[in-house]
Amino acid sequence: MSVQPAMPKCWRVESKPHKFCPGCGHGLVLKALGQAIDELGIQDKVVFGCDIGCSLLSWDFFNVDTVQTHHGRTTPVITGIKRANTDVIGIAYMGDGGGYAIGAQHLVSAATRNERITVILVNNTQYGMTGGQMAPTTLPGQKTETSPYGRDVDASGYPTQGPEMVAAITQEGAYVARGTVANVKQLKGFIKKALENQMAGNGFSFVEALSTCPTNWRTNAEDTWKFVEKEMTKYFKVGEIKVPGPREKEGQ
């Protein structure tokens, strides 16, 4: 008799198995999110928004009210919902393109305004659904379909340090962390704290999750984990970057 690993209770059984590629990190991020929702007992309060790109495949992933929006526009949609109904717990779920390229103005502005929403951004260093083009998070030297000889930082700049940027532009009450699918337990903890921060009405909450794309990386299991655990973490430091509390005043 085999024992199946337990699914989060808020996962929608009817839409499983999910539609992500084998080895994709989205399933693990959504598992962490599902467990966090279960543990906080907020399934009846959550409104989940997903972006365009691979994240859109989560449009019917949970037994929670969900809206799948346009590329980069999930943050304003969830902002609009939260502003109109402060009782909901709004989660905007997106990839690195949706958050750091086409939707950067929305991320920056929502963070600056300290919107009481939670943004979860999945960073797999490239555009997955459109076939593996360069993203704002592509590592220096990394080959993609639009940087076939490796990302040239002179021509394309350096990878976006998203959580560091959000931490710098948010005021007190914001929560910012970077987790990884290589440590789902820790990632769940970050997501849980980000949701609790919204529930407490403190301010903007942002979690970046380092994730995998063996399809476009063209990696086997071993190389996939090596890339996410060793290569990505050299650039993208895992851990809590900002926790709620008053900012230190200058000179103190």
Place this chain on the structure above:
Amino acid sequence: MPEKPIQGEKRVFMTGNEVVAWAALAAEADIMYGYPITPQNEIMHYWTRMLPKYGRRFLQTEDELSAGFTTAGGVLAGRRAFTATAGPGNTLMQEPMSMAEAMRLPVVVIVQQRGGPSTATVIYSQQEVTMTTLGGNGEGLRVVYSTANHQELFDYTIKAFNTAWKYRFPTFVLGDGYQAKMRESLTMYDPASRGITMVPTEPYVGKEGTPGVDREPTHLRNTYNVEEELFEVLEQYLADYAKAAPEIAEYDAFDTDDADLVVISHGVVSRACKAAVKELREEGYKVGYFRPITLRPLPVDQLREVAGKAKQLLVVESANGQLDRLVKEAIYGNTTEMLSLFKPGVGVTTEEVVARVKEIKG
């Protein structure tokens, strides 16, 4: 419970932007999301000044993309939400309005047209007709009212909320820079005092109960896996639109029965045309007046009837044939001569319409 903004009826003299803010209040709009652009700014100015007194809300967003998408979010949460824009802002807003069409979101947008293309002038035009009626990467499943005066700005702003929530298509009120900025007298009223009931709103997301336990979750998307899946959805939407169109379509007309030439116009230009037709009639010219109030859907049957009787149609607009194209499509197959007076980005006077008709008639 905050008091009603307007008790009974009230005669006032104010700018069009102020009228829109009052109309949205009277229509029980809950929340406005907006981004500054001329000439619609004062809608936000008046709204933000009045909202604490009446318990309403406002968010100034980072751009029109965000204004449109947050408005969609407000509607998703079940609020009577609206926004206002013009020109380049209207261009940006076509993206969120595409999503509103895809999800049947009753978003209300006030457009105070300015010159185009691009930044052009901040003053006036009728050059946002094509974009407002058919913008977005779809089929133009939307409603567009074109107002001609301040009374209509008030009436149709209220009506826009009801049309949007009744039929679940994004709805636009197409005004312009002249209407936005000039003062005019009108009667404001509490909709209930005229027997107008505001269509109740309801949330799409964040409803009562636990999804998957007490009820099915709402799963809204605008992405489909295969062609046939999208086709099935659109077939239903198009059928809904075709059924609603004759109920929604509105027009104004006079002297068309025996007219050799009918002047067709919309918005403020129709005021010049109305005066011109009356003047020409007094001089013995057999002219008629026809004005579509809804530009999307157009009053197609009435337009075809008018075109069938007249020998000539003269389309007058402050654009280079944007209304003209809609009319030609609506009366396709009709052989009535089509004439024009196009002044893109510039106002049209009664004298110019009279002169054009006399030039045609010799």
